[in-house]
Amino acid sequence: xRILLFAKRNTKEVLRDPINFFFGLGFPLxxxxxxxxINASIPPEANNPMFTIENLAPGxxxxxxxxxxxxxxxxxSKDRTTSFLMRxxxxxxxxxxxxIGYTLPMLALVLPQATITFLAAGIWGLEIxxxxxxxxxxxxxxxxxxxxxxxxxxxxxxxxxxxxxCGAVLTNVAGWLSGVFIPLDLIGGVFKKLANILPFYxxxxxxxxxxxxxxxxxxxxxxxxxxxxxxxxxxxVIAFRRKMSGGKA
Amino acid sequence: MNAITMTNLTKKYGDFxxxxxxxxxxxQGELFALLGVNGAGKTTTIxxxxxxxxxxxxxxxxxxxxxxxxxxxVKKLINISPQETAVAANLSVSENLELTAGLYGQNKKxxxxxxxxxxxxxxxxxxxxxxxxxxxxxxxRRLSLAMALITDPQILFLDExxxxxxxxxxxxxxxxxxxxxxxxxIILTTHYLEEIEALSDRVGVMSKGxxxxxxxxxxLREQTGTSKLEDAFVxxxxxxx
Numbered sequence: 001x002r003i004l005l006f007a008k009r010n011t012k013e014v015l016r017d018p019i020n021f022f023f024g025l026g027f028p029l030x031x032x033x034x035x036x037x038i039n040a041s042i043p044p045e046a047n048n049p050m051f052t053i054e055n056l057a058p059g060x061x062x063x064x065x066x067x068x069x070x071x072x073x074x075x076x077s078k079d080r081t082t083s084f085l086m087r088x089x090x091x092x093x094x095x096x097x098x099x100i101g102y103t104l105p106m107l108a109l110v111l112p113q114a115t116i117t118f119l120a121a122g123i124w125g126l127e128i129x130x131x132x133x134x135x136x137x138x139x140x141x142x143x144x145x146x147x148x149x150x151x152x153x154x155x156x157x158x159x160x161x162x163x164x165x166c167g168a169v170l171t172n173v174a175g176w177l178s179g180v181f182i183p184l185d186l187i188g189g190v191f192k193k194l195a196n197i198l199p200f201y202x203x204x205x206x207x208x209x210x211x212x213x214x215x216x217x218x219x220x221x222x223x224x225x226x227x228x229x230x231x232x233x234x235x236x237v238i239a240f241r242r243k244m245s246g247g248k249a
Numbered sequence: 250m251n252a253i254t255m256t257n258l259t260k261k262y263g264d265f266x267x268x269x270x271x272x273x274x275x276x277q278g279e280l281f282a283l284l285g286v287n288g289a290g291k292t293t294t295i296x297x298x299x300x301x302x303x304x305x306x307x308x309x310x311x312x313x314x315x316x317x318x319x320x321x322x323v324k325k326l327i328n329i330s331p332q333e334t335a336v337a338a339n340l341s342v343s344e345n346l347e348l349t350a351g352l353y354g355q356n357k358k359x360x361x362x363x364x365x366x367x368x369x370x371x372x373x374x375x376x377x378x379x380x381x382x383x384x385x386x387x388x389x390r391r392l393s394l395a396m397a398l399i400t401d402p403q404i405l406f407l408d409e410x411x412x413x414x415x416x417x418x419x420x421x422x423x424x425x426x427x428x429x430x431x432x433x434x435i436i437l438t439t440h441y442l443e444e445i446e447a448l449s450d451r452v453g454v455m456s457k458g459x460x461x462x463x464x465x466x467x468x469l470r471e472q473t474g475t476s477k478l479e480d481a482f483v484x485x486x487x488x489x490x
Binding site for chain 1: 301303321327334337349352397406
């Protein structure tokens with residue numbers, strides 16, 4: 001009951017900000033259109049599959065979820081700095097109520113975001129099959145990584161720092177190292193190794209393989225993403241509990 | 250019966266002693282003011298009593314519940330209006346109030362009913378649907394106090410509730426606080442001495458984490474041989490008149 005009430009409040013706080021609407025739903029669509037236009041301009045003899053819709057759709061579905069880190073982090077950080085969280089800390093709410101209450105609205109935002117991105121990709125030629133539903137579910141699961149990163153940042157930093165870290169740094173790091181915008185094989189070397197170590201490339205590959213109907217092939221990628229997610233959430237919970245039990249709010 | 254009993258309550262941050270061995274009892278329905286200069290330990294005391302931070306030593310019992318061993322039971326009995334206007338900016342007045350009531354266990358119907366009562370009590374009629382971020386700081390503070398009261402707390406902590414308000418807004422908030430006297434135990438911290446004179450039953454003066462004096466405003470004046478509370482406070486806080 002408390003979790004749902006708090007989650008409902010958090011959903012309203014995020015959705016009532018028009019900038020969040022643009023970055024949450026509009027921005028992946030803008031990128032989809034732009035990159036599809038670029039793809040249409042690439043001559044077939046170039047044999048460059050980079051921006052084909054089968055690669056682009058899962059990549060942008062993952063990239064859209066990066067903004068959940070920004071939304072979760074900013075919300076938590078603003079709640080801390082305005083003392084709203086201090087008020088809630090004196091209520092009977094438990095750490096579990098807070099963590100789930102901040103996470104659920106983000107997951108609820110990812111579902112329509114991923115669905116719209118994939119359906120819009122259908123207009124640009126993506127074959128809409130029964131694999132769409134598992135791909136949306138996998139996108140939602142992989143988004144937990146970014147939600148956790150947002151909660152960790154929001155527990156430790158003020159809203160300006162969260163905006164810089166989750167808005168500017170994370171979107172760039174996740175974007176470039178996911179292989180969505182530039183082929184990793186083209187650059188190779190340390191860049192490719194780093195992309196393979198970090199979870200962003202594996203998130204895209206996990207979604208892409210599920211979308212292609214190869215669920216078993218997605219598992220190694222998803223395991224890597226989930227390992228990072230568990231670690232990030234553990235750190236976020238530790239940081240949040242510290243704030244709750246007397247760290248400077 | 251005492252609402253609050255503090256026994257050797259202590260808080261240390263490293264080597265810094267923020268609250269030093271506080272022993273104090275506050276009666277039910279009493280409006281007790283904590284007075285002190287910045288860093289005297291007032292807010293730290295309120296944070297310990299409202300289970301926001303754990304004491305380094307000692308204990309406080311609120312209506313029979315220890316802050317050390319029964320914080321969840323304490324949290325059900327108290328509420329706080331913090332120094333900053335702690336409201337959800339993108340929620341309306343009604344939504345802020347109903348959320349707070351719901352988080353303390355009231356069902357939807359009861360929360361809505363209580364929200365309407367509190368809206369009337371605090372003169373927020375006609376603004377139910379207005380988002381908190383569009384309010385003046387005075388109105389936000391009034392909403393913040395309303396949010397603290399919608400849960401029917403038995404003990405209410407008001408941490409500098411009128412800080413930064415203009416005279417009219419302050420007087421309006423005083424009237425709201427005065428209406429609670431005798432019904433709710435209130436612990437008030439403030440820098441405004443006229444606020445203490447207007448509202449408090451008893452005053453505790455804190456200096457460097459210690460309680461240096463306790464009594465009614467008249468008793469503090471008598472104790473220091475002064476005619477003004479300000480002069481009494483300066484002497485009790487360790488300054489010179």
